[in-house]
Amino acid sequence: MENRNAIVSFVEGSRPDDHVKIEPQPVDDDPEGSLAPSPSPSPRASDRLPLVSCICPTYNRPPSHQHLLEEAIESFLRQDYPNKELIVINDCPGQELVCDAPGVRVVNVPERFPTLGEKRNAGVRLSRGELIAPWDDDDISLPWRLSLSVARLGDAAYFNARRYWFLDGAGLHGDHAMGVGHKCSLFTRAAFEAVGGYPTSSGAEDMEMDAALVTRMPRVLDVLSGDAELMRREWFYIYRWGVSPSHLTARVPHDAFYRELATWPVQPGRFELHPRWQQDYAADTHALLEAPEVAEAR
Numbered sequence: 001m002e003n004r005n006a007i008v009s010f011v012e013g014s015r016p017d018d019h020v021k022i023e024p025q026p027v028d029d030d031p032e033g034s035l036a037p038s039p040s041p042s043p044r045a046s047d048r049l050p051l052v053s054c055i056c057p058t059y060n061r062p063p064s065h066q067h068l069l070e071e072a073i074e075s076f077l078r079q080d081y082p083n084k085e086l087i088v089i090n091d092c093p094g095q096e097l098v099c100d101a102p103g104v105r106v107v108n109v110p111e112r113f114p115t116l117g118e119k120r121n122a123g124v125r126l127s128r129g130e131l132i133a134p135w136d137d138d139d140i141s142l143p144w145r146l147s148l149s150v151a152r153l154g155d156a157a158y159f160n161a162r163r164y165w166f167l168d169g170a171g172l173h174g175d176h177a178m179g180v181g182h183k184c185s186l187f188t189r190a191a192f193e194a195v196g197g198y199p200t201s202s203g204a205e206d207m208e209m210d211a212a213l214v215t216r217m218p219r220v221l222d223v224l225s226g227d228a229e230l231m232r233r234e235w236f237y238i239y240r241w242g243v244s245p246s247h248l249t250a251r252v253p254h255d256a257f258y259r260e261l262a263t264w265p266v267q268p269g270r271f272e273l274h275p276r277w278q279q280d281y282a283a284d285t286h287a288l289l290e291a292p293e294v295a296e297a298r
Contacts, residue, residue: 048083049081049082049083049150050083050129050130050131050150051083051084051085051128051129051130051131052081052083052084052085052129052131052132052133052146052150052186053084053085053087053124053127053128053129053131053132053133054076054084054085054086054087054133054134054135054146055087055089055120055123055124055127055132055133055134055135056069056072056073056076056086056087056088056089056123056135056136056137057089057091057116057119057120057123057136057137058088058089058090058092058097058137059090059091059092059112059246059261060092060095060246060261060264060266061137061244062095062097062267062269062271063267063271065138065243065244065246066271066273067278068137068138068240068243068244069088069097069137069138069273070273070274070275070276071140071275071276071277071278072135072136072137072138072139072140072141073086073088073099073101073104073273073275074275074276074277075135075139075140075141075142075145075277076103076104076135076141076275077101077102077103077104077275078142078143078277078282079141079143079144079145079146079147080143080144080146080147081146081147081150084103084129084146085103085104085105085127085128085129086103086104086105086135087105087107087123087126087127088104088105088106088107088137089107089109089119089122089123089126090106090107090108090109091109091111091112091113091119092112092266093110093111093112093266094266094268094269095108095266095267095268095269095271096108096269096270096271097271097273098270098271098272098273099272099273099275101273101275104275105126106273107123107126109122112262114200115200115201115202115205115255115258116198116201116202116203116205116248116258117197117198117199117200117201117202117205117208117209118198118200120134120197120198120205121197121198124189124192124197129189130188130189130190131150131153131186131187131188131189132186132187132188132189132192133145133146133149133185133186134182134183134184134185134206136183138240138243138244138247139183139237139238139239139240140167140237140238140240140277140281141184141236141237141238142235142236142237142238142281142282142285143282144234144236145184145236145237146186148234148236149161149185149186149236150186152186152221153186153187153188153221154221155219156217156219156220156221157187157188157190157191157194157213157217157218157219157220158185158186158187158188158191158213158214158217158220158221158222159185159186159187159220159221159222160180160181160182160184160185160210160214160220160221160222160223161181161184161185161223161230161235161236161237162178162180162181162222162223162224163178163181163223163229163230163232163235164178164181164184164235164236164237164238164239165235165237165238165239165285165288166238166239166241167238167239167240167241168240168241168242169242172238172284172285172288173288174232174235174288179239180206180207180210181210181237182206182207182209182210183206183237183239184236184237184239185210187213191213191217194216194217195209195212195213195216195217196212197209201254201255202248202254202255202257202258203248203249203251203252203253203254203255203257203258204254232289233289235285238281238285246261246264248261
């Protein structure tokens with residue numbers, strides 16, 4: 001309890017405006033030659049574009065897996081949606097992460113959060129957007145993710161596409177079984193508050209949050225409820241599997257593995273993050289869409 005109270009005090013004492021001023025970023029008229037259609041402005045954006053806060057929890061990535069986090073940040077920077085911020089919340093004791101990219105705020109918390117759910121909640125509390133996008137530190141978001149999601153969300157409380165690319169040892173493909181998909185969702189801050197935020201669990205907190213939003217919010221956009229499914233050319237998320245030994249979803253029980261991760265060796269130090277993609281993921285999806293077995297479904 002003492003550890004939790006200390007973290008809460010740190011988060012509450014760190015105001016969103018203390019570290020970085022978020023400025024709308026210019027829109028790229030043709031981001032990466034995107035095949036995704038340009039979305040029409042949502043009703044909510046008739047007067048202004050809502051600020052989208054992307055919440056990226058991270059732990060013990062440097063130095064061996066620092067590139068994963070850098071690619072996640074680069075995914076944020078490539079978004080064609082202009083009014084956005086990225087909160088990177090790091091709770092690895094002894095590691096200080098630094099990134100001077102526009103719109104990116106790194107918060108280094110001195111102690112480990114008891115659960116991943118509480119860490120996600122802290123990230124939301126540190127943000128200031130009216131829309132919230134989970135932004136995992138080992139996956140890839142394609143440049144049209146936010147613009148398409150905001151357009152699809154409209155005046156609803158929650159949008160979950162439940163469709164994404166899968167990247168594993170066999171390469172990039174789209175013939176896999178789809179999971180809950182909360183990590184590529186978008187929801188309102190009001191909805192977050194209405195359901196009480198993420199539960200105090202690790203590994204299944206996204207499933208529980210998804211269930212709470214779907215069952216308790218009066219208006220959601222969800223293919224499981226009969227809403228229109230994204231075409232493959234619109235898919236905007238690449239879920240990566242097997243890219244690090246600390247992949248929480250890969251180990252059960254999740255809560256026990258989350259606690260175990262805190263006992264793994266940490267290389268202390270100050271690590272400067274240099275966002276970049278190690279390959280052109282947008283081009284990779286475009287190429288896959290041209291494959292005969294995929295083209296008919298795009």
